Amino acid sequence: MAAPGAVVGLLHQSGPALVLDWLAALAAGFKPLMMQYPTKKQSFQYWSESVSNTMALAEVSLLLVDTHCGGLLENSSVSTLCIPDPGIDHQTAAPIEVIEQFSILQLSSGTTGHRKAMEFTSQNLHKHVHDYNEDLRLMPESDVIVSWLPLYHDMGYVACFVMPLLLKIPVVMMDPMIWVANPVMLFDAIENHHGTICYMPNFGYEIMSKATPRNLPSMKRWVSCSEPVSPETCRKFVAHLNIPETLISPCYAMAENIFAVALGRGISTLKIGATEVISCGPTISGVKIKLVDGEVYVKSPTSLINYVGTSDIRDEDGYYPTGDLGVMQSGQVYITGRKGDLLIQAGKKFMLSDIDLAVNRLDPSIKGRSAAIQIPDPRLGTQKACILVEDSRFFQKSNGKELAEGIKDILGLEQVEVRHVPPRFLTKTSSGKFNRKKCAQHWLQVEQARAQASAENGGDATEELRKTFPSVDWDLPCVEVLDSLSITVLRLIISDANIAFHREWSLNRYVQALGKEGKTRDDDHSQQEFRIVSLADSGVIKSITEAHLEELSRRLGLRVTFEHVCLPPSPIILSDLIFQEYFMPRANSEHFSVINRHLNKLRNASVIVVDDTAELFYPPTQVYTVLSHNFERDAKADLVTTRWQRYPENHHLLPLTIASGCDIPFNHYNNTQSLLSEYLNTPIFRICQIPEFSEFTGDWDYKIETGKETLRGDLSVDPDVFVDHIESLLKRQGQSVRRFPISQRNQLDVVDLAHYCSHYASKESIDKLISTYSRFCIVGKTASAPYIRKKIELENKSYIYAPSYAPEVIGPLKDQFDCALSVGAMGGFKVDVPIAGIMRTGSRWNTLNLSDPNLANLKYSETAGASPPSGSDWFYDFKPERRATLSKVKVARENRNDYTRELKVKRELEKKMRDEAKAVNQLKRAARLAK
Template identity: 35%
Template sequence: MIKSAVAIQYDDEELTGNIKIVLKNIPEITIVDNSNCEKIVLGECGRKIRWLSNKIIQDFPEEKHIGLIFKTSEELILHWFAVLDAGKEPLIMQYPTKKQSMIYWHNSVSHTISSSNIQGVICEAGIKSLGIEKLVKTIFFEEEILEADTSCDEIINGTFIQLSSGTTGFRKGMKFTFKELYSYIQNYNEIMDMKETDCIVSWLPLYHDMGFIACFTMPIFLGVKLVLIDPIVWVTNRSILFKTIADYKGTLCFMPNFGFEVMSKENLDIPITTMRKWVSGGEPVKKDTMVRFCEHLGANLQSISVVYGFAETIMAISQSNGIKSHEKDGRDVVSCGAIIPGTFIKIIDNQIFAKSGYSIQCYLDQISIVDEEGYIATGDIGFMENGELYVEGRKHDIMIQAGQKFMLNEMDTILAQVAPEWAGRGVCLAKDDEGTGTQTLLILLERADIIDSEQYRELASRLSQSLPVEHFELYFVPDQFLTKTSSGKINRKKTYEDFQKFKNWENFNKSIELHMHDEIKRHFQGIPFDLPIAEALDSLGLIILDSIVKKGDIKINKSMTLNEVVEVCMQKNRNQVPLRSDARKVISLVSMMDFSFVLRLTEEDMKFISNAVGMQVEFEHVCMPPAPIVAHDLIFCDFFLCRNYDERYSYYYECVQKIKGASLLLLDDHAEFAVGGAGTFPVMDTKFNRSPVSDYVVYRWQKYAKNHHLLPVGDVVHGSSLSPAMHLDAIKKITDYLNVPIFKVAVCEKYKQHTADWEYKDYKYNFNVIYEGKPDYSNHDKIVAALCDFINQNKHRIKTKDVVSVNNSPDYNDLWHFCSYAVNPLFIEQVINRFNSFIIHGFPCSLHYLQKKLTEQGKKFCFVPALNASGGFDPALEANYECVLQTGSWGTPKTSLPVLSLMLAGGPLFANLPPDFKIDQKILDFSFIALPEDIKNYLNNK
């Protein structure tokens, strides 16, 4: 029986076996962050818990399963006890993190709500924008916790919900009672030997089994002192763990292997002398990591315990005392120790099965998960040796290539050793290869520069010398491509699904032959390309090569070298027959230049260019933001959009695709540096989260932004934060990424030092911010001639386009330059508060906050994108509205209504204002335009 003043087991006849928690006997819980600490004395919080409990009963009278989404905080802990006090069953759910995909988080939470029958959720107010209220009845808690007239002093026979780990898929709900938890703690503590003199220090999230059980409920039941750090705080300041252990004299700490790895590199300013046990679990433990960690701390390796956990048995199945390894099949496997009392395992075909007196029979979906003996498949493989359990890895973390098994976690280790500079940003996956009927090792590595061919070749060569497989595929992918679980582990299943989506998206409407030579180069890293393939490749390699070339109906023989095979594939592509016999090849010119300022081509120009270059030319202007944003858009559309594409993206995606489809791009320094330095620009979020500041951006009428109020704009940047070097670097990235030449026109004296090597230079404009005078087109013919010369010089690089009908007229059906700003929130609020109905002269995509606020306040508004033939509005329409707000369209309307321009629409900022409407002088001093960072600060302090 547990010896604790907190968790008490009844022994009288009527209540025998029942468990009660006595709140006044729970030691003080401390929550530490970067600047202060929060102390929770639950014995003094009984009235607060009862007040919350009463509120929960009022808000959720019939609902039983209640989810909680908070950071590690007093609010979370008090709500957890309050749900129990209300006679309901709490589940601590995953709090979203910046590094996690918002789509994945939303889908995961949605799955939890449906599969676990969560009937109500109480959330921290800070996640209001994530739309959880659309999934389930939701209360956003943003008030002070008051005190009730009565107090919650004890909780009897509570029942709670926790989730499985989710490493191989979405997490599933499980229900446990206090009685089952009591039995588990009684057994596990025979191994842990936690005492009231101990102090647990933990940064683990409470929505994971190790954090929730080992670092929350177990110490509470045992009356052990508890000091918690929110995981988001730890991620941003990892040294806080060592400082907190030293400050609070910590004795016990639980972490996954990666936690020990990163802490082995953290500065140790204060000696750690009070710790008696470090416990590693949640992922495979690396002996080298533990050795480094202990050497860094000057600790004994015996102070490390390895726990093998399985949430379906509440938490621990086995635990070691110290680090011990056993060699199997040439690999060192770390021992997870002896099976804890009360738990039983069996191993069938290397797969581990487990059961205990408190293990579940089914998840909350009521589907049985046990076999005829009551055992549950853990999904892990391992073996017993001398009474100790050795876990080799996940059943699904195995690659079988040509009958030989390889552990993917060991491949991960080799990748980390070969490329330590990208630790935690790479993953090894098993790719099913239909062509060979076996699996291929697929390596994905996150990099800022995904087109560094020299780095790619160098790393591929190093890997080929270190990996135990001869054939693998290596891909550089952009930052945040890999999907991680909420505990920070890479989710192989989801990442592989995303990779497949990316490949299907990449190959959409592309010819097979186009990629054969690239596929060969990718498959045979480190293999000599100048030897006959009979000498260079093994039998599996020959099968792989044959499966690739068969896609293009290419015949090869074993005397050919890989270089020769690649050349045959490339020749096949060059000789490829057009999709239609009547198709014609053209050079597609796509311009991002400011045609109101630099150059506007005519049909005569098109004929001249076509004659000069000896091929038909098409031209289209696309209004795009500056190069740093375009470079990001290209990566976003190629690697991430496939995860979330629908009709909302149609305008945006069409514009980006036109850039991708260009034979040659054109840009100028005014659009790039001047307009690009004065505007505010949206940045798509690869996690598909929308930032509140994005609702304050006004756009004119460029096609690119038509649906931006519906898209995941994760950040908004002002052009002043984009240095000239960033612009130039992005232009080079676009050229390299698309393998498309860019014709650059420089006409602004202000940027002369940055454009000295551009293709055309005539520095005739001198201005401060944006040129607002009359444009000078006197150099028109010179620019056209320079463009012809550039095309002729780069014909070897220019990719032609197959069209059935050539468009000889230049297409200028888009705005001349990208026009967007962020609007001062104070000004918007003043306008909304003064008037009750609005004609919005613009599009729904512009200043989305306005329509959201008006809808929230029940104020009438309508959108009028264009003025009528008289330059005004329909008189009947005017009669029903009080004010005109210009948020994007051009021209000053003829109207008697008050007009406020938020888009510099070619006229005065204000017209017809009523005498009692005074614009705040501070707003006039700084205009209606605001910097995104100022808006962010305003929203944070609001």
């Protein structure tokens, strides 16, 4: 699979198996390359692109992966060997032979793009370790390194793995994900193993400053490295542990020099401008530094000559550019930021890292959730700062103005924007730093997608004003609320709309002027319409006719349209809407076309209608696929079945996570509907009819009342009352209700499926079925349970697709298959072919004509209780109340069934009485005729 000397990539979770694979690759004559392991904190899309880029640049010939990564890299072009954890017996572990000559590869940090690969020989490593240890003075007999750092980053790889191996220093390792969940285990490990040295990035010291302090007398050094070292964090940490400042060792290091460049001792700082910068100490033995226009250049006996696959990166004196900015004073190295983080605005220079620090000081609660980026301002031909802040309620945030003004006061910036974005929007590198370049690219893609949508709708100068000035007071004169740079931008916008500039006008005054010019709205109501979009069960709104819509149109003076759309419940659909706006622009895939078409119906609605049947009654028994905000596809998504809804048609091609309806608490829906309404700026009209949910629906807009006997849960609105309610709602909302240009759509469109239906299929039962037969007919959509198709192909068996299990459709095909698998729900049709209902929505039957009775008795559609837990990479983060939810819907379902039985008996009795009366009347009539 790979020849000696080839590069072998390692993708394992931290553990003994990773160490053994690395050593085995080295012993076999390969060049091992530790590659970054996927985490939920990093976009799967970015991870996948990064891995592909690394494999191409480093010319990786073979991948050694664990089971998890094996599933993620099924389509890799590189040979992949999946090696499960061998389960090391530490009592019988034996030392390996010393390997004298070898080469390893390691990766750069990736803060300015994808990580690059570098090769170092064993001689390079021995030399660097010797020079670095002249300052550290580690001794095999007395020192122990304790580390939670991942081995795919240079600090964990070199300082806590390769260097200890070469120096024969014991290392205590732990998985970083396990440490994050329980940080105090680091103190436990130091205490139990008498640790003497620990390496962490700055954020690690922040986390440990919150852990219960411990007396750790064995510790000699706490090295802070791999990200900017904060003097404030260092002081907080030493105070928390009550240790001398001399135990803190700020370190300047990079993979391009194998690891260390400079190493300090204690907390010594220098004030550079408005920023306090910590000393990283003098350079280690053999390392030289020079500054070129403020950028740090480095040269040493082991420093990089070129990245793998690229030319020499050094200058004529043998120094390579680091991309870092810094100063040297009294032989000490002070790093002030990254060259790529330099913002130039109207000729003034600002560091994005300084903006980050200012944000953290102004609002400590968002630390770790915000990143300052620079984006071009094409109107002014300069750059502007934009601060992206992740927040779960990003569209409700209104403190952008206050934060922006505070940053201007601290740093003197003329123009700065604050934008709140959903969780997981910001892209991080493998070391946990924000990749500003990627973050800026993704934000610009969002802005471009919005601009394109606006252009497709005819453009809107008012919308551009709102986007440009989201945080200022729109009622005050512009000269009082806008600086000179912002006024210049304002003048450019209004000049494009043929509006003259007036210094004393407010932004609202400009909007009024734009309206008069016809730029923002059409005052001719005869050319506008209200659009009602219903997500309710179609049975609830079946009584509404075009005549009712005509009456509503007459009352409102605008055309009113009504469309029923079959979509998942509000928690799922809100998460997908957020994905569409903030994450989809970076994907650039045609596979989202169906999703876009349906979500845009909600975005272009004047009113959205929901009901308790589709929102509360059905979801607890179902499992949903949700567009993954992490761009990862959960393998369980391949087992989710759907009916013939249009919305999930391409779901087999999309990144999806899993959400169980029974994990969404009933009391969560009201909040979700409010969020959905606020996010779309569209009122939601809520209809209820199921008594068992009254504690959650007591304040809903319309409770269906009826005086005639009918099934509870199967009622329909009184259309006249519905019209009254909608008229009242629209008039209350006034001008805030969105109007749209007259469309060619039908005034009434209710042809979609009654409600959204998706279940979780049993993998074990499907496997038994596929192992029994050889030819299959899959009845349903391609996106429904794609696992079935993959499994059949894996078994080298054949299959065809059919759109329906109706006898007239599937009957003519029966010579082409041995068993039909219905993945689009099962109903009441009786067929004479072997068929299994993988998705069963009715209780009549789930299999017919299967030759093996054991197969006929299997459950192919899992119950809600057996469904997978909610995914972790969608918009919601709530505490499941599965038992309470299932209990509530069980009562509602049982009551509905009891009522159905009672009504059935009563109607049968009534029919019997009518039949008897009819027979009596016939006898009387016969008697009269006989006379």
